[in-house]
Amino acid sequence: MLNHVDVVIVGAGLSGLAAGWELRKHGKSFAILEAQSRVGGRVLTITHEDSTIDLGAQWVSPFQPRIQALLKYFQIKTIPSYNEGKTIFDLHNKRMLGMNKFPPLSPHGRLDLLLTQRKIQEFTKLLTKEGVRQSCISHKCDSITIDNWIEGQMFSKLGKSFFKIFCGELASLELNELSFLDILWFIQSAGGLEKILTGEDEWITNGAQTLPRLMAEAMHEQIFMNQPVRKIVWGGNRVTVHTDSNVWKSRKVIVALPPTFSARIQYDPPLPALREQLCQRVGQGSIIKSVIVYATPFWRDQGLSGNSYNDYGPIRATMDSSTPGQPQGVLTALIGGKYARRIGQLPPLERKKEIVACLGLLFGNKALDPIALYEKDWSEDPWSRGGYAAHFATGVITEYGAALTEPVGPLHWAGTETANEWRLYMEGAIESGERAAKETLK
Numbered sequence: 001m002l003n004h005v006d007v008v009i010v011g012a013g014l015s016g017l018a019a020g021w022e023l024r025k026h027g028k029s030f031a032i033l034e035a036q037s038r039v040g041g042r043v044l045t046i047t048h049e050d051s052t053i054d055l056g057a058q059w060v061s062p063f064q065p066r067i068q069a070l071l072k073y074f075q076i077k078t079i080p081s082y083n084e085g086k087t088i089f090d091l092h093n094k095r096m097l098g099m100n101k102f103p104p105l106s107p108h109g110r111l112d113l114l115l116t117q118r119k120i121q122e123f124t125k126l127l128t129k130e131g132v133r134q135s136c137i138s139h140k141c142d143s144i145t146i147d148n149w150i151e152g153q154m155f156s157k158l159g160k161s162f163f164k165i166f167c168g169e170l171a172s173l174e175l176n177e178l179s180f181l182d183i184l185w186f187i188q189s190a191g192g193l194e195k196i197l198t199g200e201d202e203w204i205t206n207g208a209q210t211l212p213r214l215m216a217e218a219m220h221e222q223i224f225m226n227q228p229v230r231k232i233v234w235g236g237n238r239v240t241v242h243t244d245s246n247v248w249k250s251r252k253v254i255v256a257l258p259p260t261f262s263a264r265i266q267y268d269p270p271l272p273a274l275r276e277q278l279c280q281r282v283g284q285g286s287i288i289k290s291v292i293v294y295a296t297p298f299w300r301d302q303g304l305s306g307n308s309y310n311d312y313g314p315i316r317a318t319m320d321s322s323t324p325g326q327p328q329g330v331l332t333a334l335i336g337g338k339y340a341r342r343i344g345q346l347p348p349l350e351r352k353k354e355i356v357a358c359l360g361l362l363f364g365n366k367a368l369d370p371i372a373l374y375e376k377d378w379s380e381d382p383w384s385r386g387g388y389a390a391h392f393a394t395g396v397i398t399e400y401g402a403a404l405t406e407p408v409g410p411l412h413w414a415g416t417e418t419a420n421e422w423r424l425y426m427e428g429a430i431e432s433g434e435r436a437a438k439e440t441l442k
């Protein structure tokens with residue numbers, strides 16, 4: 001079978017779908033080739049009785065215009081996250097209850113957190129003004145890890161401990177693995193720390209995968225499942241894209257994959273050295289998302305919101321994901337970085353025992369008796385091999401970052417990792433797909 005289109009899009013995650021959506025508006029012919037038998041990539045919804053459970057992306061911010069517009073277009077409603085009641089902060093064996101996302105620290109600790117927030121805001125403003133990759137400030141921030149920066153900057157034990165959990169939870173990596181510039185870029189692309197804090201304000205009714213499913217339904221004639229792209233050959237004005245069973249010809253290709261996956265495709269001619277070496281140096285975080293169902297949201301009776309942070313692991317953070325109108329209580333537990341790598345190797349029963357035991361420490365004995373526990377270790381997923389997204393160690397963004405979005409002949413790069421706004425979120429995936437599609441129109 002030989003197929004001719006204007007643009008081939010590799011991957012039917014939100015970035016690939018958004019690229020197709022944009023090309024459709026411009027009347028271009030395209031084909032989206034997806035390796036798996038489902039769309040959505042890192043967005044995955046399953047069902048439990050009458051409720052849906054998100055094992056991948058779940059939350060959106062009211063300040064994410066693209067995803068909000070698509071949700072509106074498909075008449076998909078969002079649910080405000082449950083934030084009534086107190087948040088548990090278990091830091092350095094000290095249990096504290098706070099009313100918002102920050103722990104109730106001593107004046108000394110509060111000052112420390114406030115000064116840290118201010119410094120981060122100043123840095124992100126400078127990056128906006130001077131550019132993320134080239135400026136002096138970028139080189140300085142790219143030469144140290146976020147761990148080094150926190151250790152050098154913060155002076156209170158509890159403030160430091162909380163801020164480390166906060167950053168680790170954002171990235172699903174250990175802080176000594178991450179460039180300070182990587183975290184700053186992430187925050188800057190969302191519009192600052194205040195905006196990042198709105199990233200989990202709402203979640204999508206009937207599950208986040210409703211959106212990619214509806215987008216795919218609207219473009220069903222252009223989407224081809226079970227088509228892992230293996231090889232891309234290009235020259236002159238033509239590109240040939242090979243899957244296991246098909247060959248496609250096009251003028252342009254949009255590779256809408258995490259950078260590591262873009263490098264698993266064979267290119268002829270080979271990619272420029274800088275792009276290849278960038279892909280050698282960028283890796284996905286480690287995340288296990290666990291969703292625990294209880295007969296009731298018992299924590300609410302204790303005046304708790306279901307939000308928690310602790311520094312002993314394996315769970316770093318929890319949130320209440322109970323569906324309004326349903327009697328059952330649902331807690332989402334996020335296990336990232338070294339904890340995901342350790343418990344990911346345990347037999348499933350032992351892993352579940354550890355997760356439930358940790359919930360018992362946080363929420364008391366009632367947490368020891370769930371009616372169901374669902375989990376997904378994204379590092380084991382053959383088409384993601386980690387989550388939430390890719391991050392950079394020190395020196396990589398400034399030395400190799402230019403190759404992240406720079407087209408190579410007729411090849412264009414999408415995927416949330418390449419986004420300018422809300423990078424690493426679903427919003428970023430959509431922004432990157434739209435941007436790459438517009439590039440192919442030029």
Ligand SMILES: Cc1cc2nc3c(=O)[nH]c(=O)nc-3n(C[C@H](O)[C@H](O)[C@H](O)COP(=O)(O)OP(=O)(O)OC[C@H]3O[C@@H](n4cnc5c(N)ncnc54)[C@H](O)[C@@H]3O)c2cc1C
Nearest residue numbers: 011013014015035041042057058059229387415416425426
């Ligand atoms: C556990 C978890 C929780 C998250 N929570 C949130 C959240 O609450 N809010 C939020 O905004 N974001 C969240 N994210 C991040 C969000 O899921 C991603 O930013 C977004 O979905 C990435 O979309 P993408 O299209 O860039 O990549 P992907 O979703 O990874 O899509 C890439 C697609 O390409 C396919 N593919 C790979 N290789 C090939 C090949 N060779 N040929 C053909 N197809 C191929 C894959 O199967 C996949 O479908 C979370 C992620 C995870 C893992």
